[in-house]
Amino acid sequence: MAQLIDGKQWALVSREETAKTVSDLKTNGFTPGLVVILLGEHPASMSYVKGKDKAATAVGIHSELIQLPTSTTEAALLQLIERLNHDDRYHGILVQLPLPQHMNEETVIRAISPQKDVDGFHPLNVGALTSGLPGFIPCTPLGVMKLLAYEGISVEGKNAVVIGRSNIVGKPMAQLLLRANATVTICHSKTHNLASFTREADLLIAAIGRPNFITGDIVKPGATVIDVGINRVDGKLCGDVEFSTVDHVAGFLTPVPGGVGPMTIAMLLHNTVEAAMLMANMDTDKAL
Numbered sequence: 001m002a003q004l005i006d007g008k009q010w011a012l013v014s015r016e017e018t019a020k021t022v023s024d025l026k027t028n029g030f031t032p033g034l035v036v037i038l039l040g041e042h043p044a045s046m047s048y049v050k051g052k053d054k055a056a057t058a059v060g061i062h063s064e065l066i067q068l069p070t071s072t073t074e075a076a077l078l079q080l081i082e083r084l085n086h087d088d089r090y091h092g093i094l095v096q097l098p099l100p101q102h103m104n105e106e107t108v109i110r111a112i113s114p115q116k117d118v119d120g121f122h123p124l125n126v127g128a129l130t131s132g133l134p135g136f137i138p139c140t141p142l143g144v145m146k147l148l149a150y151e152g153i154s155v156e157g158k159n160a161v162v163i164g165r166s167n168i169v170g171k172p173m174a175q176l177l178l179r180a181n182a183t184v185t186i187c188h189s190k191t192h193n194l195a196s197f198t199r200e201a202d203l204l205i206a207a208i209g210r211p212n213f214i215t216g217d218i219v220k221p222g223a224t225v226i227d228v229g230i231n232r233v234d235g236k237l238c239g240d241v242e243f244s245t246v247d248h249v250a251g252f253l254t255p256v257p258g259g260v261g262p263m264t265i266a267m268l269l270h271n272t273v274e275a276a277m278l279m280a281n282m283d284t285d286k287a288l
């Protein structure tokens, strides 16, 4: 059986570290602030933003959740973001994705000040990561790197295969692994003979959005398998990895739920505190 990586537990550890930093900042009269914007009433998104708001408040961050109707115009959203960019109470601004269909994701992301872009989605932050410069790193891949570090799993020199090429997970994940000296391959829906890549992977990151796509027969024995998938099948949550078969082959494995997901929110809190310290000209590695 694979050794399970308990993301819920590690997220608590990370959140405690963040709470300590926030407490020190508050002692110096400085409170980090986060504003989360949700458009519409998508049930999963509503649950995620409420989770973010609750987790931020729990570590002492001043948190505000702005819920707007789906019918909100893009112009109104851009105006709100512009106001928040200049509001000193908020060091982090996050717009929950996906957006309603009438909005252009790129336009909205670009409107957020790169210094407050705690999601790390702004092109300046994306470019910084690609160039090896300081900047904000998207929360889910950052959470994966943190999980590996907490578990003492080194990626240097390893064959890392990332399945999926989204801007939120796949691409930044590959960049982070490259930065940590892994040999990185990105596979996707058009990859021929995917199994020939996955069977060589010491570290396999599944972020393709297809339920139970990775089965035990295409995993290298002893590999570390990280499941980033969040799929709902018949109302039940499952990952991109078929747990029942991969559990017998992998060395380490993240479950869904309770693996990478909780780390996403923990890393948002971390990034928000980094943004606050950056704005207060305190020592941080994120200077853009």
Ligand SMILES: Nc1nc2c(c(=O)[nH]1)N[C@@H](CN(C=O)c1ccc(C(=O)N[C@@H](CCC(=O)O)C(=O)O)cc1)CN2
Pocket: 047, 048, 094, 095, 096, 097, 098, 119, 139, 140, 168, 230, 237, 256, 257, 258, 259, 260, 261, 262, 263, 264, 265
């Ligand atoms: N602006 C953003 N939008 C979205 C992001 C993001 O990072 N920034 N990521 C995802 C959704 N997401 C955070 O927003 C997210 C997804 C899942 C979890 C999580 O803790 N999952 C739990 C299960 C929860 C459940 O029962 O549904 C787990 O895996 O254990 C947290 C955050 C898309 N949008």
